[in-house]
Amino acid sequence: MTDSVSTIGADIGALLAAAANVAGGTGATYVAQLLTAFAAAEPAIVSGIASAEPFIAAGVSLIESGGAPTDEMWAAQLTALGAQTSAIDSQVAADEAAQPDAPAAPAATGTDPASSGT
């Protein structure tokens, strides 16, 4: 489902962007930029929604059953929460690789030669 939604989103974006280019004008260019941005963001939106799905389903399931959570339910929930954190961790690491922070200035050691003269 995710793939088909992504494909449709990209296709619509490409078609409308092409139409906007044909029509020309500043407004059309802006629309094209919006659509391009949406097409780039759309997989992330889908992944976010997909990430919430098991929690919503589990919550509804527990309400419907009226019972207490089972061992399997606890395990599934903690695993899903851990997977989310891992996904964020991985992206933080990828960001650091892509845009490394500037190295910290080396700490001053010893006497500053500029100020030690007589």
Next chain:
Amino acid sequence: MKFFRLLALMALACFVLPLAGCTTLNPFAKITNPINQTEVYQLGNAYGSAKALAVGYAALPLCPRGTAIGVTNICHDKSVLVTLDKDVHAADTAYTALVNFARNPANYPGLSFSQLLSTAQAAISVVSQIEVQYNIGGSK
């Protein structure tokens, strides 16, 4: 002499009254297990749903250095994600502690359910606050 007799009576009362079941005057004494596992579990589900916004935000393209996020530049900011990641780890730790206690309270005799619940709720709330602050997953 009267004083010593009074003292002896007080000591006797202190010893006998608890044996007679007077401790049940405490309104909380009859609550043997105030832990609500369903409440904890649903808190975890709410947390997972809130964290999904952070997952979606992380999956956005990384903003090029020096560019601002906008409607035509939908991306995630590196420093915002680092902040979110830190708070997510704190919330994970607090929630895991709460789950461990809720499932096996006898293993943690020195801990209080209500305190752990409050701590986890506060930690999860921080994640949501960061998401609201940076307009993650919503429209301002």
